[in-house]
Amino acid sequence: MKLDPRRYDEMIGRASPPSPVVRDCAWAFCVGGAICTLGEGLRQLFLIWYDKTLAGTLTSIALIFLAALCTLPGWYQKLAAKAGAGTLVPITGFANSVVSPAIEFKAEGWITGVGAKIFGIAGPVIAYGTLASFVWGVLYWLLGKVG
Amino acid sequence: MRRGDTLLFEQPPVVGAWAAAGGKKESEGPLASAFDFLTQDAGFAEQGCENWEQAESLLQRRAVELCLRKADIPRSKVDIAFAGDLQAQCTASNYTMRELGIPFAGVYGACSTMAETLALAAVFAATGMAERVLALTSSHFCAAERQFRTPLEYGAKRTPTAQWTATAAGACLVRAHGIGVPVRSVTFGRVQDYAVHDINNMGAAMMPAAASTLLHYFAASGTSPKDFDAIFTGDLGEVGTALLREQMAQEGLPLDNHKDCGCLLYDTAGQNVQAGGSGAGCSAAVLCCKILPMLAAGQLRRVLFVATGALMSQTTFLQGESIPGIAHCVELGGAQ
Numbered sequence: 038m039k040l041d042p043r044r045y046d047e048m049i050g051r052a053s054p055p056s057p058v059v060r061d062c063a064w065a066f067c068v069g070g071a072i073c074t075l076g077e078g079l080r081q082l083f084l085i086w087y088d089k090t091l092a093g094t095l096t097s098i099a100l101i102f103l104a105a106l107c108t109l110p111g112w113y114q115k116l117a118a119k120a121g122a123g124t125l126v127p128i129t130g131f132a133n134s135v136v137s138p139a140i141e142f143k144a145e146g147w148i149t150g151v152g153a154k155i156f157g158i159a160g161p162v163i164a165y166g167t168l169a170s171f172v173w174g175v176l177y178w179l180l181g182k183v184g
Numbered sequence: 185m186r187r188g189d190t191l192l193f194e195q196p197p198v199v200g201a202w203a204a205a206g207g208k209k210e211s212e213g214p215l216a217s218a219f220d221f222l223t224q225d226a227g228f229a230e231q232g233c234e235n236w237e238q239a240e241s242l243l244q245r246r247a248v249e250l251c252l253r254k255a256d257i258p259r260s261k262v263d264i265a266f267a268g269d270l271q272a273q274c275t276a277s278n279y280t281m282r283e284l285g286i287p288f289a290g291v292y293g294a295c296s297t298m299a300e301t302l303a304l305a306a307v308f309a310a311t312g313m314a315e316r317v318l319a320l321t322s323s324h325f326c327a328a329e330r331q332f333r334t335p336l337e338y339g340a341k342r343t344p345t346a347q348w349t350a351t352a353a354g355a356c357l358v359r360a361h362g363i364g365v366p367v368r369s370v371t372f373g374r375v376q377d378y379a380v381h382d383i384n385n386m387g388a389a390m391m392p393a394a395a396s397t398l399l400h401y402f403a404a405s406g407t408s409p410k411d412f413d414a415i416f417t418g419d420l421g422e423v424g425t426a427l428l429r430e431q432m433a434q435e436g437l438p439l440d441n442h443k444d445c446g447c448l449l450y451d452t453a454g455q456n457v458q459a460g461g462s463g464a465g466c467s468a469a470v471l472c473c474k475i476l477p478m479l480a481a482g483q484l485r486r487v488l489f490v491a492t493g494a495l496m497s498q499t500t501f502l503q504g505e506s507i508p509g510i511a512h513c514v515e516l517g518g519a520q
Contacts (some may be wrong), residue, residue: 038392038393038395038396038399038431038435039431039434039435040378040395040431040434041378042378042379045378045379045380046379047391048427048430048431049380049385049388049423049427052388052423052426052427052430053344053345053385053388053423054344054345054423055344056343057342057344063342069465089391106341108337109337111336111337113337113339114336114337114338114339114340116339117338117339117341118339118340118342119340119341120339121341123315124339125339125340130339133338133339134338135339137334137335137336137337137338137339138335138338139338140335140336140337141330141335141336141338142330144234144235144236144237158334158338
């Protein structure tokens with residue numbers, strides 16, 4: 038066959054349609070922005086009754102709850118198929134990444150299915166998030182020693 | 185008779201009956217009216233299925249039952265069944281066969297399984313090892329997604345080169361003698377790997393296998409693409425199709441009569457399937473809904489059915505291995 042991997046790689050590059058970057062970015066900007074605006078609206082609402090710290094915490098909880106709720110009938114997935122990073126980056130994306138495997142792996146049991154797989158997608162974020170905060174904590178401590 | 189990699193049958197066995205079963209998306213596609221069974225609930229909740237794996241098995245069983253009903257034979261008359269699917273350890277087929285009680289040989293060829301089982305069935309029938317042989321396969325979007333990608337409800341964006349796993353099953357009954365669509369020859373493919381690592385571009389990963397098998401077949405049989413009414417590959421999708429046509433033109437055998445099962449099962453522009461359909465059930469459904477009926481009706485006389493498969497697993501993909509492809513070719517029809 039008249040084909041080698043390097044030439045084939047070029048052929049694939051020519052034949053594969055690129056992602057519509059401008060459209061994807063517009064979707065991500067609008068949906069991501071809308072989720073954050075909703076969050077700000079909720080925060081303002083909570084500020085009527087509570088102080089700043091508690092209102093912020095309640096906003097996060099409310100967004101996570103709403104994202105989990107929208108994940109159940111598949112609405113979050115449908116929105117994310119268009120919005121991409123717009124639904125992935127906010128805290129709602131994290132909620133979706135925890136709830137979706139919990140639903141999916143229920144068939145394998147509460148321990149070996151839901152329990153074992155629930156952090157299958159979010160796990161790396163938690164692991165490396167914790168590692169990053171540890172590294173930053175050490176740096177912060179060292180900077181304090183120097184300064 | 186063996187010529188190169190191609191096994192030519194002096195007394196061709198025939199595909200005597202066939203049936204296809206599909207789900208909701210397939211019922212909205214261009215081949216909907218040709219399916220023998222379609223369901224809007226591919227989870228089969230009403231039938232008591234508790235998970236997607238059971239549902240796929242039930243879909244496969246529907247295809248077998250309809251195929252045997254069309255052939256008008258009881259399952260006890262089937263000498264052997266070749267079946268496979270995309271689930272790990274081919275469990276959809278295993279559980280189907282648990283219910284049917286037919287002698288069974290499990291086959292894994294990823295999306296090439298329909299051509300692989302059909303080819304094996306034809307060899308068994310042609311050599312007198314069996315009189316009636318079942319060849320079947322299936323895939324289920326929901327069972328495949330959770331095994332190869334992410335949970336269904338997880339919000340992720342699909343790339344334009346990705347393909348949509350069909351929720352479909354196809355079953356063919358091959359007979360050593362009788363009326364049906366003749367199987368003239370079969371060519372088992374060789375694994376081809378051109379260092380494609382993108383799991384969202386399976387068409388590109390599988391194209392070299394399709395080209396390789398076609399070149400082997402044309403060389404062995406002394407034919408060229410224009411000797412056929414149509415050459416069906418499956419499931420290269422739009423990207424793999426463009427690559428195959430470019431490659432075959434380069435080889436001096438341009439494919440003017442080529443169609444791809446991944447582009448036939450769905451309306452690729454309107455059904456949100458990105459580059460087209462895939463999954464073992466995709467080429468099986470197109471074979472049973474379009475290719476075999478058209479051959480039986482005389483609308484096509486001689487075709488090649490070349491189903492392609494990507495032979496990686498989630499484990500090898502995560503370990504950074506490239507994606508090996510395979511393609512098996514079945515020559516159907518021709519003068520009796």
